[in-house]
């Protein structure tokens with residue numbers, strides 16, 4: 001459990017795309033190093049270590065080939081793990097902040113800024129490659145959950161649906177496609193908002209959508225019958241989550257609802273939930289919440305939880321109405 005060599009070796013191979021390089025069969029180390037733009041000697045030592053941990057084969061000295069474990073790390077798989085492990089991408093890089101876990105637990109400093117000199121969100125804002133990789137990961141993740149969300153709630157009850165912190169609009173597009181009379185508003189920061197207009201157009205819902213570049217820490221210049229915050233609150237501590245919900249509440253039109261969509265703990269997924277909780281703490285100083293704590297944050301923002309719909313994938317839709 002305490003070994004660090006294996007995860008770092010696996011991530012190094014994944015980042016260099018060694019599984020892609022050897023996908024057609026064994027290759028000499030020098031060729032792999034050339035294709036992966038790496039130094040042959042240290043790469044060979046990493047690969048030999050991994051062979052003895054069950055990843056790659058070494059049919060001859062300094063010749064490495066694929067096996068099932070390396071194939072699972074190819075970068076061209078739909079929904080594969082490679083982009084999450086890529087040390088040059090936003091999440092693989094953020095995982096490196098775990099070296100500061102001990103200092104965060106001792107209360108000395110938050111992990112990510114200690115590791116990288118600025119917060120996760122500032123890092124994304126200053127680095128388009130990181131920002132694009134994060135948006136792409138969120139997009140892939142949301143493809144998996146959006147169809148379930150689109151059918152789990154009666155969205156036809158709303159004329160205008162706003163997705164706040166909605167990324168490039170994967171969830172909003174799915175909901176709008178399933179509800180041809182609804183209009184959509186996508187709110188996010190500059191980077192995701194820039195991609196959202198094109199994406200919503202490509203999805204055939206551009207004429208019913210508006211993209212608004214705004215921060216959810218400021219009053220939102222929108223009004224909607226349903227305001228959605230999906231996978232957003234976990235990025236923030238309770239105080240910030242309350243501020244976000246207060247701004248969302250002010251954007252709800254009379255009679256409207258706010259829908260919080262988050263992964264909630266359940267007995268079968270506690271390993272995933274607690275891992276996500278640590279990641280949120282390390283990356284962004286956020287936290288995962290159970291239903292009680294979500295309800296407390298909602299109430300602090302002046303919202304009453306009215307309904308709760310668990311989805312098959314561990315997520316839930318928590319429906320709130322403004323209380324004051």
Ligand SMILES: C[S@@+](CC[C@H](N)C(=O)[O-])C[C@H]1O[C@@H](n2cnc3c(N)ncnc32)[C@H](O)[C@@H]1O
Nearest residue numbers: 138142165166167188189192214215216230231
């Ligand atoms: C974890 S992602 C979730 C994206 C999307 N809701 C989904 O489920 O795929 C969090 C989103 O919050 C956005 N975000 C972060 N800070 C924000 C801010 N101050 N105002 C608006 N959006 C923000 C990010 O750009 C990102 O799109």
